[in-house]
Amino acid sequence: xxxxxxxxxxxxxxxxxxxxxxxxxxxxxxxxxxxxxxxxxxxxxxxxxxxxxxxxxxxxxxxxxxxxxxxxxxxxxxxxxxxxxxxxxxxxxxxxxxxxxxxxxxxxxxxxxxxxxxxxxxxxxxxxxxxxxxxxxxxxxxxxxxxxxxxxxxxxxxxxxxxxxxxxxxxxxxxxxxxxxxxxxxxxxxxxxxxxxxxxxxxxxxxxxxxxxxxxxxxxxxxxxxxxxxxxxxxxxxxxxxxxxxxxxxxxxxxxxxxxxxxxxxxxxxxxxxxxxxxxxxxxxxxxxxxxxxxxxxxxxxxxxxxxxxxxxxxxxxxxxxxxxxxxxxxxxxxxxxxxxxxxxxxxxxxxxxxxxxxxxxxxxxxxxxxxxxxxxxxxxxxxxxxxxxxxxxxxxxxxxxxxxxxxxxxxxxxxxxxxxxxxxxxxxxxxxxxxxxxxxxxxxxxxxxxxxxxxxxxxxxxxxxxxxxxxxxxxxxxxxxxxxxxxxxxxxxxxxxxxxxxxxxxxxxxxxxxxxxxxxxxxxxxxxxxxxxxxxxxxxxxxxxxxxxxxxxxxxxxxxxxxxxxxxxxxxxxxxxxxxxxxxxxxxxxxxxxxxxxxxxxxxxxxxxxxxxxxxxxxxxxxxxxxxxxxxxxxxxxxxxxxxxxxxxxxxxxxxxxxxxxxxxxxxxxxxxxxxx
Ligand code: 3H9
Numbered sequence: 001x002x003x004x005x006x007x008x009x010x011x012x013x014x015x016x017x018x019x020x021x022x023x024x025x026x027x028x029x030x031x032x033x034x035x036x037x038x039x040x041x042x043x044x045x046x047x048x049x050x051x052x053x054x055x056x057x058x059x060x061x062x063x064x065x066x067x068x069x070x071x072x073x074x075x076x077x078x079x080x081x082x083x084x085x086x087x088x089x090x091x092x093x094x095x096x097x098x099x100x101x102x103x104x105x106x107x108x109x110x111x112x113x114x115x116x117x118x119x120x121x122x123x124x125x126x127x128x129x130x131x132x133x134x135x136x137x138x139x140x141x142x143x144x145x146x147x148x149x150x151x152x153x154x155x156x157x158x159x160x161x162x163x164x165x166x167x168x169x170x171x172x173x174x175x176x177x178x179x180x181x182x183x184x185x186x187x188x189x190x191x192x193x194x195x196x197x198x199x200x201x202x203x204x205x206x207x208x209x210x211x212x213x214x215x216x217x218x219x220x221x222x223x224x225x226x227x228x229x230x231x232x233x234x235x236x237x238x239x240x241x242x243x244x245x246x247x248x249x250x251x252x253x254x255x256x257x258x259x260x261x262x263x264x265x266x267x268x269x270x271x272x273x274x275x276x277x278x279x280x281x282x283x284x285x286x287x288x289x290x291x292x293x294x295x296x297x298x299x300x301x302x303x304x305x306x307x308x309x310x311x312x313x314x315x316x317x318x319x320x321x322x323x324x325x326x327x328x329x330x331x332x333x334x335x336x337x338x339x340x341x342x343x344x345x346x347x348x349x350x351x352x353x354x355x356x357x358x359x360x361x362x363x364x365x366x367x368x369x370x371x372x373x374x375x376x377x378x379x380x381x382x383x384x385x386x387x388x389x390x391x392x393x394x395x396x397x398x399x400x401x402x403x404x405x406x407x408x409x410x411x412x413x414x415x416x417x418x419x420x421x422x423x424x425x426x427x428x429x430x431x432x433x434x435x436x437x438x439x440x441x442x443x444x445x446x447x448x449x450x451x452x453x454x455x456x457x458x459x460x461x462x463x464x465x466x467x468x469x470x471x472x473x474x475x476x477x478x479x480x481x482x483x484x485x486x487x488x489x490x491x492x493x494x495x496x497x498x499x500x501x502x503x504x505x506x507x508x509x510x511x512x513x514x515x516x517x518x519x520x521x522x523x524x525x526x527x528x529x530x531x532x533x534x535x536x537x538x539x540x541x542x543x544x545x546x547x548x549x550x551x552x553x554x555x556x557x558x559x560x561x562x563x564x565x566x567x568x569x570x571x572x573x574x575x576x577x578x579x580x581x582x583x584x585x586x587x588x589x590x591x592x593x594x595x596x597x598x599x600x601x602x603x604x605x606x607x608x609x610x611x612x613x614x615x616x617x618x619x620x621x622x623x624x625x626x627x628x629x630x631x632x633x634x635x636x637x638x639x640x641x642x643x644x645x646x647x648x649x650x651x652x653x654x655x656x657x658x659x660x661x662x663x664x665x666x667x668x669x670x671x672x673x674x675x676x677x678x
Pocket of ligand 1: 029030032065068069070071072073084085105107108109110112131132135137138139140141143278281282
C-alpha cells in the first residue's frame with residue numbers, strides 16, 4: 001500500500017484575462033505574506049514579465065482581505081523564501097505595470113506591496129494602513145521611504161507613527177489610492193484599469209517621486225502626540241525613518257530603514273508587543289469548549305442600572321446596533337442616565353469620532369424603563385447595580401421570574417461570588433459575570449466570569465458577543481476580584497505598608513509611572529475616589545485611607561486626596577498627608593527609613609506576578625497570557641512590557657523569586673519552577 005500525502009494547493013495562482021495577468025493570493029485567514037506567498041508572488045510577477053502576451057498585471061487576494069501584512073508568526077525565526085523588501089523591489093522593477101486591487105485591509109507589508117505596485121485601486125470599504133508600530137516595529141519593506149513620497153511627510157508620520165488605518169476614500173484623497181472602484185466589481189474594474197495604463201511609459205514608480213520637504217512636520221507631530229508615545233522605542237525610530245526619506249537618496253533611506261527595523265525586531269519591546277498581539281487573540285479561545293458550539297442569538301440586551309457603569313455598558317451594545325432596554329428604579333435617575341449617554345454620543349460626534357447622525361441612531365435603539373418586566377424579551381440581561389450581595393441576590397431572584405427561558409443573566413460585579421448569585425435562580429447554567437471596566441464604553445477589557453455551573457454555550461456566546469462590541473474578553477474563574485482586581489490587592493497592601501515604613505505617595509507613584517503605568521497606586525486612588533469602599537464611619541480610623549476619607553480628602557473630585565490639587569487638577573505633594581502618615585508611623589512606633597526604588601518594584605510589582613501565578617495554579621485564568629491581556633487592556637500596564645507575566649520572564653524568574661524572598665513573601669510554586677511564566 002502506498003501512502004499519499006495531500007499537497008496543500010499553492011497560495012498564489014495566475015489567471016489570464018486577455019493581455020492582463022491577474023495574480024491571485026489565497027492564503028486564509030488574512031493573506032499574511034508568508035514565505036510561500038512571497039515566493040509565489042515573485043514567481044507570478046516573473047511569469048507576467050517574460051510572457052510577451054501580457055501587457056499589465058493585477059495583484060489581488062481571495063477571501064476577506066488584501067494582504068494583512070508580513071506573517072507575524074515568522075518573526076524571530078530564520079528567514080525562508082524571498083525577503084519581503086526584495087519582493088516589493090521586484091514588483092516595482094517589473095517592466096509591465098502592476099495594479100494592486102485592494103479590498104478588506106491592506107496593512108503593514110500589505111500596504112508596502114501596494115506601494116511597490118505602480119497603481120492602486122480599492123473598493124470604498126477597504127482600509128489601508130501601517131500598524132507595525134503597534135507591534136513595536138516600523139514598516140520594514142520600504143514603507144517609511146515610499147509612503148511619504150506619495151502622501152507627504154506630515155500624513156506619512158501620522159499613518160506610520162500612530163499606526164491607525166485610513167479609509168479607502170481618505171487614502172484616495174491623500175493620493176495613496178488612484179481610483180475607487182465598485183464594491184462588487186473589484187476584479188473587473190482593476191482589469192479595465194490595467195488595460196488603460198498598460199502602455200504608459202515610463203512606468204510610474206514611487207521610488208522615483210520627489211519628496212516635498214516639510215522640515216517642521218516632525219516637531220509638530222511630537223508636540224501633538226508625544227505624550228501618548230512616552231516609553232515606546234518604535235515611534236521615534238519611525239519618525240527618524242520618515243525624516244531620512246526626505247533627506248537621503250532612496251536606496252540610502254531603505255538601508256537606514258532596514259537598520260532601524262532590525263534593531264527594533266531584536267529588541268524587548270517588539271517581542272512584548274508581538275506577544276500581546278497573539279495573546280489577545282488566544283484569549284478569545286475557551287479551554288474545554290468546542291469552537292463549533294452553537295451560540296445563542298443576542299438580538300436585544302437589558303441593562304439594570306443607569307448609573308455611570310450601566311450607561312457605559314449600554315453604549316457598547318447601542319454602538320454595535322443592538323437594541324438595549326435600560327431599567328432604573330427612579331425616574332430622575334433614569335433621566336439622568338439617559339442624558340449622560342446622549343451627551344457622550346454627542347461629544348464624540350462633535351469631535352468627529354462618529355458620524356453626525358450616529359447619536360440619534362444609537363438613542364433610537366435605547367428604551368428606558370422603570371420596570372424589570374420590560375426585560376422579558378431580552379436575550380441577555382446585565383445587572384450593574386450597587387456592589388452588595390444581598391441586593392444582587394434579590395435582583396437575580398426577580399430576574400429569574402421575568403427573563404424568558406434561554407436568556408443569559410449576567411452580573412457586572414467586580415469581585416462578588418457569581419456562583420452564589422447564580423444559586424438563587426432556577427437556571428444557574430444561564431448565569432455568568434460580565435465585568436466591564438470603567439468607563440465601560442471606552443475600556444477595552446471584559447472579564448467574563450465562568451461560574452461553576454455556567455453552560456458552555458452561554459460562555460461561548462458571551463465571548464463571541466464581546467468581539468462584536470469590540471471588547472477584548474478574557475475568561476476568569478470565580479474568586480475574590482477575579483483576575484485584575486485580585487492582583488491589585490497585594491499591590492495596594494504593600495503600597496500602604498511602604499508608606500508607613502518611610503516611602504511617600506509621590507515616590508511610589510513615580511516608580512510606577514517610570515515603569516510605564518499611566519499612574520501609580522495613589523494617583524489611581526485619588527482618581528477613582530479615596531472614599532470608594534470606605535465604611536463611612538469618620539470615627540473609625542484604622543488606616544491612612546480611613547484618615548483621609550474622614551477628613552473629606554476623597555481625591556480629585558474634592559481637590560484633595562493623597563495629593564493636593566489646584567483648580568486644574570494638577571497634583572502637588574500634600575503636607576497634610578505627610579502629617580497623617582507621620583502620625584500613623586508614630587502610633588506604630590515605626591522609624592521611617594529610606595526606601596529605594598528597587599524595593600518598591602519588588603514589593604508592589606513582583607507581588608502582582610506572584611498573585612498571577614496563584615491565579616493560574618487555582619485555574620482562575622486559562623493561561624498566563626490571559627493575565628497579561630487583563631493588565632494591558634484593563635489597567636494600562638505598558639504594552640511594551642507585555643503584561644506582568646511576560647514581564648516577569650524578561651526580568652528573569654530567578655530575580656523575581658529572589659526579590660520576593662528578600663522581603664519575606666511566600667513564593668507561588670508555579671513561579672518558582674517557572675511554569676507560570678514560560
Ligand atoms: C509587517 O507587515 C512588517 C513589515 O512592514 C516588514 C516585514 C519585513 N501574521 O485579528 P483576527 C492571524 S508587520 C500572522 O482575529 P480580524 C491572527 O493571529 C504586520 N497571523 O481577525 C488570527 O489567528 P487565529 C503588520 C496573522 O478579522 C487570525 O489571523 N500587519 C496576521 O478580527 C485572524 O485574525 C498587522 O499588524 C499576520 N499579519 O482582523 C495586521 N494577522 O485565528 C495584523 C492576523 O489563529 N492583523 N493573523 O487566532 C490585524 O490587524 C487583523 O488580523 C485584521 C483582521 C484587521 C487583518
